[in-house]
Amino acid sequence: MSILKVENLTKRYPGVVALDNVNFEIGPGEIRGLIGENGAGKSTIIKSIAGAIPFDEGRLIIDGREYTSIAPTEAIQRGISVIYQEFNLIPSMTVAENIFLGERIGGRFRVDFREMNRRAEEIFSRFGVEIDPGAQVGSLSTAQMQLVEIAKAISKDVKVLFMDEPSASLSVSETEVMFEIVRALKKDGLAIVYVSHRLEELFELCDSVTVMRDGHTIETRKIEALDRPGLIRLMVGRELNETYPERSPASAEVVLELKNVYGNGDVGISLQLHKGEILGLGGLVGCGRTELAKMIYGAVPIDKGEMLLFGQPVHLTSPADAIEKGIGLIPEDRKTEGVFIDFPIDWNVVIQCLRKISGKGVVNISAMDEISKRYISEMNIATPSAHQLVKNLSGGNQQKVVVAKVLATQTKVIIFDEPTRGIDVGAKQEIYRLMNDLTKQGISILMISSDMEELLGMSDRIVVLNEGAVAGELTKAEFSQIAVMELASSH
Amino acid sequence: MENKKRFDIGKIISDNVAWFVLLILVIFFGIFSENFFSFRNIMNLLSQNAYLLIAATGITFVMMSSGMDLSVGYVMSTIGIIGAKLLMDAGMPTILVIVIMIALTILIELLNTFLSIKLNLSLLVVTIATMTIFQGATYIISESKTITNLPDSFKYLGQKYLFDSIPVAVIIMIVLFLIMNFVLNKTYFGRYVYALGGNPEAARLAGININKMRYMIAVIEGLFIGIAVVLLIGRLGSAVSTVGVGTEFSVMTGIFLGGVSIRGGEGKLSGVFAGILCIALLTNGMQLAGINIYYQYVVRGLILLAAIGYDVYQLNRRNNMKKKKLEETREAKRA
Numbered sequence: 001m002s003i004l005k006v007e008n009l010t011k012r013y014p015g016v017v018a019l020d021n022v023n024f025e026i027g028p029g030e031i032r033g034l035i036g037e038n039g040a041g042k043s044t045i046i047k048s049i050a051g052a053i054p055f056d057e058g059r060l061i062i063d064g065r066e067y068t069s070i071a072p073t074e075a076i077q078r079g080i081s082v083i084y085q086e087f088n089l090i091p092s093m094t095v096a097e098n099i100f101l102g103e104r105i106g107g108r109f110r111v112d113f114r115e116m117n118r119r120a121e122e123i124f125s126r127f128g129v130e131i132d133p134g135a136q137v138g139s140l141s142t143a144q145m146q147l148v149e150i151a152k153a154i155s156k157d158v159k160v161l162f163m164d165e166p167s168a169s170l171s172v173s174e175t176e177v178m179f180e181i182v183r184a185l186k187k188d189g190l191a192i193v194y195v196s197h198r199l200e201e202l203f204e205l206c207d208s209v210t211v212m213r214d215g216h217t218i219e220t221r222k223i224e225a226l227d228r229p230g231l232i233r234l235m236v237g238r239e240l241n242e243t244y245p246e247r248s249p250a251s252a253e254v255v256l257e258l259k260n261v262y263g264n265g266d267v268g269i270s271l272q273l274h275k276g277e278i279l280g281l282g283g284l285v286g287c288g289r290t291e292l293a294k295m296i297y298g299a300v301p302i303d304k305g306e307m308l309l310f311g312q313p314v315h316l317t318s319p320a321d322a323i324e325k326g327i328g329l330i331p332e333d334r335k336t337e338g339v340f341i342d343f344p345i346d347w348n349v350v351i352q353c354l355r356k357i358s359g360k361g362v363v364n365i366s367a368m369d370e371i372s373k374r375y376i377s378e379m380n381i382a383t384p385s386a387h388q389l390v391k392n393l394s395g396g397n398q399q400k401v402v403v404a405k406v407l408a409t410q411t412k413v414i415i416f417d418e419p420t421r422g423i424d425v426g427a428k429q430e431i432y433r434l435m436n437d438l439t440k441q442g443i444s445i446l447m448i449s450s451d452m453e454e455l456l457g458m459s460d461r462i463v464v465l466n467e468g469a470v471a472g473e474l475t476k477a478e479f480s481q482i483a484v485m486e487l488a489s490s491h
Numbered sequence: 492m493e494n495k496k497r498f499d500i501g502k503i504i505s506d507n508v509a510w511f512v513l514l515i516l517v518i519f520f521g522i523f524s525e526n527f528f529s530f531r532n533i534m535n536l537l538s539q540n541a542y543l544l545i546a547a548t549g550i551t552f553v554m555m556s557s558g559m560d561l562s563v564g565y566v567m568s569t570i571g572i573i574g575a576k577l578l579m580d581a582g583m584p585t586i587l588v589i590v591i592m593i594a595l596t597i598l599i600e601l602l603n604t605f606l607s608i609k610l611n612l613s614l615l616v617v618t619i620a621t622m623t624i625f626q627g628a629t630y631i632i633s634e635s636k637t638i639t640n641l642p643d644s645f646k647y648l649g650q651k652y653l654f655d656s657i658p659v660a661v662i663i664m665i666v667l668f669l670i671m672n673f674v675l676n677k678t679y680f681g682r683y684v685y686a687l688g689g690n691p692e693a694a695r696l697a698g699i700n701i702n703k704m705r706y707m708i709a710v711i712e713g714l715f716i717g718i719a720v721v722l723l724i725g726r727l728g729s730a731v732s733t734v735g736v737g738t739e740f741s742v743m744t745g746i747f748l749g750g751v752s753i754r755g756g757e758g759k760l761s762g763v764f765a766g767i768l769c770i771a772l773l774t775n776g777m778q779l780a781g782i783n784i785y786y787q788y789v790v791r792g793l794i795l796l797a798a799i800g801y802d803v804y805q806l807n808r809r810n811n812m813k814k815k816k817l818e819e820t821r822e823a824k825r826a
Contacts, residue, residue: 102697
C-alpha cells in the first residue's frame with residue numbers, strides 16, 4: 001500500500017534536465033532516506049511534489065488521487081508537508097503563529113491566540129519539547145527553529161513528511177531529540193522522507209534508502225541490505241569518460257596559505273596552495289567552500305587565524321584589496337557576478353584594471369584595445385570583434401572573458417568557483433586547457449567544483465570540506481569518487 | 492533547548508525607540524515651552540496632525556508588507572483639489588463629495604498595486620512614476636489656483652470640537668487607530684500582513700493568496716489616505732495643488748522611527764503612533780523656534796536616515812550573531 005506514488009516525473013530547467021522520469025513510492029509508517037550528490041535532484045523532487053515548483057511531465061498519486069499538476073494548497077490539503085532546508089519561518093511572529101500560519105484558529109475574522117498557543121503547547125508536549133509558543137521566532141536558536149518547523153509541518157493533517165537536511169545546523173544531542181520525534185511520527189503512521197548527506201544518520205533512522213543521481217532515482221533498498229561503502233558506491237557510481245589535460249607536477253613553493261582560519265561560518269581551515277597547482281575544494285552544498293572563497297577574496301573578513309600570501313601575512317579588507325595583491329575570483333554565477341553581460345568584450349576585459357591603463361582618469365582607448373585584442377587572440381575567444389556584447393557569446397567564451405578580466409590585473413592566484421557550470425561539453429575542454437596553461441605560467445588555482453569528474457580530473461590535490469571544516473586532504477594517488485564522498489559525508 | 496526569559500533593558504528600549512524619543516521630546520518641550528502641557532495646546536497639536544496619523548495608519552499596512560508608496564503626497568493633493576472643485580464648482584453635497592474622494596483614492600491605490608503586480612515591479616518603482624503623473628494632474632486640475640471658502644459642512648470634520656473641547660478629527664483618528672490596531676494584531680488578515688512582509692514565500696507555501704492580500708492592503712491604504720485628505724482640507728478650509736506634498740516622507744519617517752522594518756514584517760502600530768507624534772512635535776517645535784523651513788527639511792532627512800540606519804544596523808547584528816552561532820555548533824562538533 002503506498003500513500004505517495006511518483007510516476008515518470010520530469011522537470012526541465014533551461015539547459016538542464018533536473019528530474020528525468022523519476023519514480024518513487026512510499027507507504028505509511030515508513031522512514032525513507034533520500035540521498036545523492038549535489039544536483040542529483042533531491043530538492044527538486046520535493047519541491048515538485050509539494051507544488052512549490054511546477055513539473056513538466058509525469059504524475060503524482062497521493063492517497064489514491066491522481067495529479068498532473070499540483071498547487072501548494074492542494075498538496076497541503078492532501079497531507080504533503082515539507083520542512084525545507086532553508087527555514088520558512090517569519091521571525092517577527094510568534095512560535096504558535098508560525099506553526100499555524102495559513103490556518104484559521106478562532107472566529108470568522110479574529111484569531112484566538114489562546115487556543116493557538118494551547119494547540120502549539122500540545123504538539124510540543126507530545127514530544128517532550130519545551131518551547132514557549134508565545135516567543136518570537138526570531139529570538140529562538142537554530143535548533144528550536146528546526147523544532148518549530150517540524151511542529152508546523154505536523155500541525156496539519158499530514159500523511160507524508162519531507163525533511164530536507166534537517167540536521168544540518170543541529171548539534172549531536174539536538175539531532176537525537178529530533179530523531180525521537182521522527183520515530184514517534186512513524187508510529188503514528190506517517191510516511192517520512194528524510195534527506196541527509198550524513199550517512200550515519202540514515203543507518204540510525206531509516207527503514208530504507210533511495211539513491212538519486214543526475215536526476216534519476218537509481219535504486220531503493222532496505223537499510224539492512226546496505227553498508228556505508230555500498231551506499232557511497234551507489235551515490236557516485238557514474239562512469240568517468242571525460243578526458244583531461246596532462247598535468248605537470250606543481251612546484252613546492254607555497255603561494256597561499258591559510259592557518260586555522262575562522263569566519264563566515266567556517267571553522268579552523270588550514271590549507272596550502274602551491275605555485276602552478278590546481279587545488280580542488282570538494283564537498284557538498286553548504287559545506288562552506290564558497291564562504292571560504294569569499295574570505296580569501298576579501299569580500300568577507302576573516303575573524304580569526306592567518307592568511308599568508310607568498311609567506312607574508314595579509315589582511316584583506318575588500319575585493320579591491322585582493323585584486324591589488326594578485327588574487328582573482330571567477331564567480332560561480334557567471335552571468336550576474338562574472339561579467340557585465342550587456343557590455344562589450346573590451347569593456348569587460350579592462351574593467352578591473354581601468355585605473356592602471358588610464359593615466360589621469362580618462363580611459364586610454366588604445367590601451368583598452370590592445371589589452372582586449374591580446375586576450376581575445378591568446379585565449380581564442382570566438383568573436384567577430386572586441387566590441388561584441390558579451391551576451392552574444394557562448395557560455396564557454398563568456399567564461400573566457402571573465403578569466404581575461406582577472407588576468408588583466410596581473411593575478412597570481414585565481415579562485416575558480418564552479419569553472420564550467422552551464423558550459424557545453426566541447427567548451428569545457430577549452431576551459432580545462434586554459435586552466436592548464438595558466439598553471440604552466442605559474443598561476444595557482446583554487447578550484448571549487450561540485451562536478452565530481454571535474455574535481456578528480458583537474459585537481460592536483462583535493463581538500464574536502466564538511467560542515468565548515470576541513471574533513472581531509474587527498475593526494476593524486478588517493479583520488480577516487482568514493483574517497484571524496486567518504487570525506488564529504490562523514491559525521 | 493529551553494527559552495530564557497529575562498528582563499533585558501536594552502531590548503525594551505530598542506523595541507520602543509519611538510516612545511523613548513517621544514518622552515525625551517515631551518520633557519524637552521515641557522521645560523522650554525511655557526504652555527506646552529496645557530490641554531488646549533495638546534489638543535491643537537493632535538488635531539493639526541490627525542490627518543498625518545490617519546494616513547500613517549493606512550500606509551503602515553503597505554510598509555509592513557514591505558511595499559513603499561511614494562505617490563501619497565501628490566495623490567492627496569489631487570484628491571483634495573478634485574474634492575474642492577466638486578464642492579465649489581459642481582456644488583455637490585458634502586457627503587457625496589466625501590464618498591467620491593475616498594472612493595477615488597482607493598481606486599488610485601488599487602491601480603498602483605495592479606501595476607506593481609502585472610508589471611512585476613516593486614510598488615516603489617511604480618509609484619515613482621504615478622507620483623509624477625499626479626504631480627502634473629494636481630496642477631492641471633487646479634489650474635494652479637487656490638480654492639478657498641469651502642462650505643462649513645465640509646469643514647466640520649476638520650475644524651469642529653466636540654463638547655467645545657475635543658476636536659472631531661482627533662476622535663476620528665483615535666477610533667480609526669484602535670480599529671486598525673485590532674485588525675493588525677488580532678485578525679487573520681492583520682497577521683497575514685506580517686507574514687507577507689516577513690517571508691512572502693513562506694506565506695505563499697502556507698496557502699495565503701498573496702495578490703489578494705496586496706489588493707486588500709491597497710484598499711485599506713486608499714481608504715485611510717482618502718479620510719486623511721478630507722480632514723486635511725477640511726481643517727485648512729481651502730485646497731491648493733501642493734496641499735499633501737511631503738506627507739509621504741513625514742509619514743515614512745514616523746513609521747520607520749516607530750520601529751517598522753524597511754524589509755517589512757516587523758513593527759507595531761503603537762510604535763508608529765509614537766513615531767508620528769515625534770515628527771509632529773519636532774515640526775511644531777521647530778516652527779515655534781522659528782527655524783527656517785529649509786533647515787527643517789535637513790533635520791527631517793537626518794532623522795529618516797537615522798531611523799533606517801538603526802534598523803539595518805540591528806539586522807546586520809542579528810545576522811552576524813547567527814553566523815557566530817553556526818560556527819560554535821560546528822566547532823563543537825569538530826572537537
